[in-house]
Amino acid sequence: MTGTVTDKTIIHCDMDAFFASVEQLDRPDLAGRPVLVGGSRERGVVSACSYQARPFGVRSGMAMSKALARCPGAMVLPVRMERYQQVSRQVFAIFSDYSDLIEPLSIDEAFLDVSGCLRLLGPGVKIAEAIRHRVRRDLGLPISAGVAPNKFLAKLASEEAKPDGLLEILPEQVDDFLLPLDIGKLWGVGRVMADKLRALGIDRVSDLRGWRREDLSRRFGREGARLYELARGIDPRPVVPGREIKSIGAEETFSRDLTDPEEIRRQLLSQAEKVARRVRKQGLAAMGLMLKIKYADFSTRSRSHRFRNPAREAEEIWRATLELLKDTEAGLRPVRLTGIYLTDLVNPGRGQQELFCDPMAERRQKLIRAIDELQDRFGSKATRRATLLKQKGSVQGVQKGEDGGE
Ligand SMILES: [Mg+2]
Known part of the structure; x- marks a missing residue:
């Protein structure tokens, strides 16, 4: 089996309930208690929940109101992205003591290829245990790790190991596990x-x-x-170091300068669709958005927005973009280029898709998933255009109805 599964040693490291764990670290009175990090009690979504909340059936991605109905005693805290990013840098600094081949997947998760360090540092499982120990000792936070011959299996192993656990899948154990x-x-x-x-x-x-x-x-x-x-545990993807996904963007320099506001909006809408699709494909969501406008005279303006909850749908990205657009002179001055960037990317957590609150959102999710899949298979322009047109109708309503909403 070794030859086909690859004979590398890959570790997948993943912090447990990251945002919630950081909150518990910073507020010792919350240790051991159900903590929900996310948006408001009425309309927000759970970005992270501590393991103490999970026996109540609370998951990340769930509407905050539903989570509180299930776990009324939970403490609700807002997302403090700057703080999590600060801790994230410390976590990755620890990773870098054990391998140069680190591929970040999100703010709290990475693959490490330690194949080249085994003689120096010992077997993969020893290295993973050392990393877990360091993160616990130096940062006071729990982290799980999976050790396996490739990325796919290493990620499955860490998932299985959660919370605060370690699991190794040896090449000869692949079938039993899989x-x-x-x-x-x-x-x-x-x-x-x-x-x-x-x-x-x-x-x-x-x-x-x-x-x-x-x-x-x-x-x-x-x-x-x-x-x-x-199905045979084969995954040839290498660990690609330094490929930190810092932002996901789409921008375009137009063949002629645009002056029609409607046309500028149409271009931005298609860019919003594009970045939304990419961020979902990466299994991520964005806390920040940047709109970039380059005018005909080459002067460039950028405007930023912070989401209250991790965003990954074209509609919310588009809505925020329109707000930012009002703060530019696009249309009054001819526009040479527009671009949308999603920043502060986070991992919204497994199960996010299944757990949306209102039925319309759920239907929309289903539709979007179906379209993503169609595009993956056929790269169809037809499906995309149809959704864009549909979005356009709803978007104008949104724009009128929610001025200054965000
Ligand atoms: Mg995590």
Whole structure:
């Protein structure tokens, strides 16, 4: 098995309930208590919840009102992104004592390739234990780690190890670990793909194992070939160091300067769609947004916005962009370039998609997921255009109805 699974040693490190743990660290009176970090009690969403809140059925991504209904004694605290970023830098400084090959996935999560350090530092599981010890001792925070021959398995292992745990999957243990797993656990298998697989009677990885590569490829294209490999614990992706995703942006220099405000908005709308799709694809969400406008005379203006809750939907990004746009001279002065950047990217947590509060949002989520998947498969412009047009209608309503709302 070693040859196919890769003979590298990868560690996936992931802080436990990161925002909530930092709050408990800074306020010792909250230690051991249910803590919800996120937006307001009435309209907000839970960005992070301490493990003490989880037995009540509270998860990140859940409406704050619903979370409080389930766990009325929970302490609700606002997101303090600057503080979490400060702690994040300390965590990554510890990682860098153990490997140069570090690939950050979000503010509190990274892959470390320690294959080259084994002779110096000992086996992967020793290194992972040392990292966990350092984070606990120096920062006072819990972190989980998974050790495995590749990224896909290392991430599954750390998930399994949570909270505050360590799990190693040796090459010879891959099958025992993988076969009983629900296919929804496979990397890149979202709800839509999972439903399709279940419709074929594939519920667990062991079911997927029975399928030939050709048949999966015929049904799912490139994705099918990847499923075939994942079902066997194969993931050739290398750890790419320094690829910290600091921001996700889309900008465009137009072939001619734009003066029509409507046309400028249309361009921005398509850029909002684009960055929203990218941030979701990375499994992230944004706390910040930057709008960049370059005028015909090459002078550039940027305007920033902070979200109250991590944002990942085109509509909320678009809404914030329109607010920022009012603070520019776009249209009054001809515009050469527009750009939208999502910044302060965070990991909104597993299960976020499933747990939206109002039914409209849920329907929208479903639609967006379906469109993401269609675009992945066909790169279709048709689906995109249709949603943009639809958005346009609702967007104008939003703009009128919620002036100064954010
Ligand atoms: Mg985490």
